[in-house]
Amino acid sequence: MKVALGVTGCIAAYKSVEILRGLQKRGVTVQIVMTRHAREFVGPLTFQSISGLPVIADMFAPTDDPEIKHIQLAGEIDLLLVAPATANILAKFARGLADDFLSTLYISTTASVLVAPAMNVEMWAHPATQENVRILSERGVHFVDPEEGYLACRTVGAGRLAEPEKIIHRAWEILTLEADAKSDEPFEKDERSAIRLVDTPCRDLKGERILITAGPTFEALDPVRGITNRSSGKMGYALAEAALARGAEVTLVTGPVSIEPPPDARTISVRSAEEMHSAVMDNFDGSQMIICAAAVADYRPVNVAEQKIKKSGDRITIEMEKTPDILATVGRRKGDRVIVGFAAETENVAANARKKLIEKNADLIIANDVTASDAGFDVDTNQIILITPDETVELPLVSKREAANWILDAALKIKPRSPSRA
Numbered sequence: 001m002k003v004a005l006g007v008t009g010c011i012a013a014y015k016s017v018e019i020l021r022g023l024q025k026r027g028v029t030v031q032i033v034m035t036r037h038a039r040e041f042v043g044p045l046t047f048q049s050i051s052g053l054p055v056i057a058d059m060f061a062p063t064d065d066p067e068i069k070h071i072q073l074a075g076e077i078d079l080l081l082v083a084p085a086t087a088n089i090l091a092k093f094a095r096g097l098a099d100d101f102l103s104t105l106y107i108s109t110t111a112s113v114l115v116a117p118a119m120n121v122e123m124w125a126h127p128a129t130q131e132n133v134r135i136l137s138e139r140g141v142h143f144v145d146p147e148e149g150y151l152a153c154r155t156v157g158a159g160r161l162a163e164p165e166k167i168i169h170r171a172w173e174i175l176t177l178e179a180d181a182k183s184d185e186p187f188e189k190d191e192r193s194a195i196r197l198v199d200t201p202c203r204d205l206k207g208e209r210i211l212i213t214a215g216p217t218f219e220a221l222d223p224v225r226g227i228t229n230r231s232s233g234k235m236g237y238a239l240a241e242a243a244l245a246r247g248a249e250v251t252l253v254t255g256p257v258s259i260e261p262p263p264d265a266r267t268i269s270v271r272s273a274e275e276m277h278s279a280v281m282d283n284f285d286g287s288q289m290i291i292c293a294a295a296v297a298d299y300r301p302v303n304v305a306e307q308k309i310k311k312s313g314d315r316i317t318i319e320m321e322k323t324p325d326i327l328a329t330v331g332r333r334k335g336d337r338v339i340v341g342f343a344a345e346t347e348n349v350a351a352n353a354r355k356k357l358i359e360k361n362a363d364l365i366i367a368n369d370v371t372a373s374d375a376g377f378d379v380d381t382n383q384i385i386l387i388t389p390d391e392t393v394e395l396p397l398v399s400k401r402e403a404a405n406w407i408l409d410a411a412l413k414i415k416p417r418s419p420s421r422a
Contacts, residue, residue: 002029006082006102008089009037012118012161022168033102059101074109084118084161087129094132114142118161206247211287213294215255217273222305230377231295233257240265242404253279273323291340292327331361343367363414386410
């Protein structure tokens with residue numbers, strides 16, 4: 001795989017070195033393309049020493065190669081990644097201006113394009129910049145939006161370059177998904193599947209209203225103790241991020257977790273299964289797709305002590321009762337909505353998940369073996385099985401963000417089955 005990494009004139013240009021390193025660790029060949037202003041922040045020699053390739057910094061630099069360099073590179077790359085991307089380069093890309101190598105490369109290549117903007121908070125919020133972002137998004141350009149924080153201009157707000165690892169991860173995700181899409185047989189086990197799981201165009205969920213549950217629930221025993229589980233919320237949050245990136249409006253109902261929710265999601269924080277059930281039902285009518293990724297407690301204490309339970313005796317007996325079954329409730333009332341549930345299993349994974357699919361009247365169940373060390377709870381990877389009434393599709397170990405996109409792809413395939421959407 002080959003990536004052209006465009007570096008533009010921004011203080012965050014030094015972070016491009018880390019992005020270069022991260023892509024190389026994944027076996028990617030990286031050709032650095034620098035704008036004139038980028039060279040004011042980081043010298044080309046730094047990138048050349050690390051990449052092992054001459055840095056392209058001038059449109060008309062003399063060369064012994066008779067090929068037209070930007071046309072040659074445009075046909076060689078699998079991805080054009082620009083990080084950091086200034087307001088200026090976004091404007092050039094959006095309006096088709098081509099007055100340097102990077103902007104000319106953009107309008108010459110048919111490869112996917114990923115940009116990670118970085119700029120002052122007011123520049124990012126300016127209507128002209130946001131209009132350019134909209135134009136590029138509708139054109140199919142992928143984005144890793146800037147993050148909030150303390151900026152070089154000594155202001156606080158959105159505009160800081162996203163963390164390099166996040167950019168690397170998104171670039172790798174695009175590269176691998178497109179490689180799978182080009183393959184005749186993405187996975188050996190895919191022969192049994194009628195569901196075609198490929199990378200979908202950017203913003204293909206625009207206009208969709210998706211409700212996602214994530215994280216654990218906490219069922220109190222007394223004011224200081226409670227019953228919960230190991231769910232970190234990472235899978236549900238990855239689903240929210242992926243859906244937002246593809247243009248959806250996302251409502252995220254989350255149990256107590258230690259990670260930050262996506263800034264563009266409408267986030268509702270809850271603790272107990274009862275609270276999560278109420279939040280889901282309050283937002284049920286306005287949702288077109290419901291993804292129940294939370295690990296909801298099945299039982300809760302019948303009586304919650306008003307004061308801390310003191311240690312006394314060798315044993316304690318706690319009477320438990322069932323909590324509201326969120327997936328079953330939305331399954332009974334789904335109408336033309338797509339309902340997706342999760343099954344965290346420790347044995348007979350596929351069989352138990354298919355039973356859940358039928359009992360809960362879901363359209364799609366995502367099953368995984370939570371005893372695996374690299375899948376399930378509190379890790380960044382997952383190995384899932386997609387189960388519909390017609391198919392069982394096992395996927396390889398991937399990042400949770402990649403798994404989220406596979407899940408959304410499968411859910412989109414189900415949409416035409418809904419009578420009012422046919």
